[in-house]
Amino acid sequence: MKNDIIRIPEEEMERQRGFADAFAALPRRPETYYIVTYGCQMNAHDSEKLAGILDRMGLRPAPDKREADFVLHNTCCIRDNAERKALGNVTWLKELRKERPDLLIGVCGCMVQEPGMAEKLIKQYPFVDLAFGTGNLHELPELLLRCVESGRRVVSVPENESTLAEGVPIRRASSLTGYLTIMYGCNNFCTYCIVPHVRGRERSRSSRDILREAEELRRQGFREIMLLGQNVNSYGSGTGDLSFPQLLDECASLGFERIRFMTSHPKDLSDDLIRVMADRPNIMRHFHLPVQSGSNAVLEAMNRRYTREKYLERLRALRAAMPDIGVTTDLIVAFPGETERDFEDTLSLTDEACFDSAFTFIYSPRVGTKAASMPGQVDPDTAKARIERLIAVQEKNTARVFSSLIGQTVKVLVTDRSRRGGGEVTGKCERNISVNFPGDGEDIGRILPVKITAASHTTLKGEAARE
Secondary structure: OOOOOEEOOHHHHHHHHHHHHHHHOOOOOOOEEEEEEOOOHHHHHHHHHHHHHHHHOOOEEOOOHHHOOEEEEEEOOOOHHHHHHHHHHHHHHHHHHHHOOOOEEEEEEHHHHOOOHHHHHHHHOOOOOEEEOOOOHHHHHHHHHHHHHHOOOEEEOOOOOOEEOOOOOOOOOOOOEEEEEOEEOOOOOOOOOOHHHHOOOOEEOOHHHHHHHHHHHHHOOOOEEEEEOOOHHHOOOOOOOOOHHHHHHHHHOOOOOEEEEEOOOHHHOOHHHHHHHHHOOOEOOEEEOOOEOOOHHHHHHOOOOOOHHHHHHHHHHHHHHOOOOEEEEEEEEOOOOOOHHHHHHHHHHHHHHOOOEEEEEEOOOOOOOHHHHOOOOOOHHHHHHHHHHHHHHHHHHHHHHHHHHOOOEEEEEEEEEOOOOOOEEEEEOOOOOEEEEEOOHHHOOOEEEEEEEEEOOOOEEEEEOOO
16 A cells, blocks of 8 residues: 655644744743653653643643643543543543633543544533644644633644654653654554554654654664554555665664664564564564464454464564564453454463563454444453453463573663662663662663562562672
8 A cells, every 4th residue: 555645844833833932922821731641652752742842832841730730631542441541530630620720621642533532522521621633733832822812622633644743842751762753553454443543544754754863862862762653564665665674774773772663563574574683682672562362263353464373473483583582462352252262262372472471451342443343242241251361371471481581681771760669770671571670870871781580470670780
């Protein structure tokens, strides 16, 4: 499929900068903001862009949403509970407004882009002042200015997602790991997934723009970058630009100490990508490869376009090239029509694959997806029993993987003090597993060799080998 991209003209971006300046000059306007983020790394990076835009408009980040003049919820709708959580937290702001009548409330992101949600917000959430989708994030200066000047609510959800905005200001949440979006949207249309409906079809940024941004991150001193997309390994398809393995290789040559990426689709995992990863030691030994189900019948109903056998073959190829690679996955139980035999196939694949960890979910119907109207919806009690059995299998495998790492020395990028306190710091090793070990604030930002001494359910514990 041709990747027909329309880039937003610089004239439009300049127009938005004019709105930002006009907002900053308003005599009475919000002074501070707080962004609440739900969902994936793509959403987290979108929030960095939103923060950068609001900084450009003259606002300052508030330490807590109770103290902010403008609270913006950047939402996710990949599952029903994520949507309900976001709406519940937005409703809580209605109560806060009773104490602070001038509080501005905004909602944006995937949930707002969901079919019918804009109308729902207008009718059922009249206290929301501003709502916009994923496709017009760059229009925040214009929308917020209109909202404040008019004193009326503004709801704007674009229908056309085939545009890309370059040059949006970014306030990075970390000084160590830089998120770098390489593509937006998805063409796969898995029958359970809302992403193509809220993020649009695949649009790949130009490799020139990506590499320019990566070089700027390197100049600013970032130790690690993470390349982001709904399906990164289909980057560049139909554009005549670089393929994902070529882009990854180019990024690896820029001098970053660490490079990560997510997420990948198993059907697009090529031998070229495996070769580039194996040849480049600064590409981290971690691969997130969502399998979703171990049943061929369910995979076909999901429109995943690979079989159980093909998935396991790709997994073997990864491990043959990089025996030290850690693989994580996503798994769904109780998909419509899933039989006990289908579920047993998922359990056996999970056991055979021995993932480092897995995100496990009960199937959640999403309006607008094909699976929502499929027959054979699984009852809640069966779904609950299945997820508990799956989690037990995965916990056993995680314990097996973590135990095998005891005694090994891994390299950890220290990112923070451990939440457990006790004079410990924390960071991720090459396999993207959290490691806690004795240290202090001076270790933050360093990459240290750490000998693993113990393991818990979700983290490793070790001792740093210091000079």
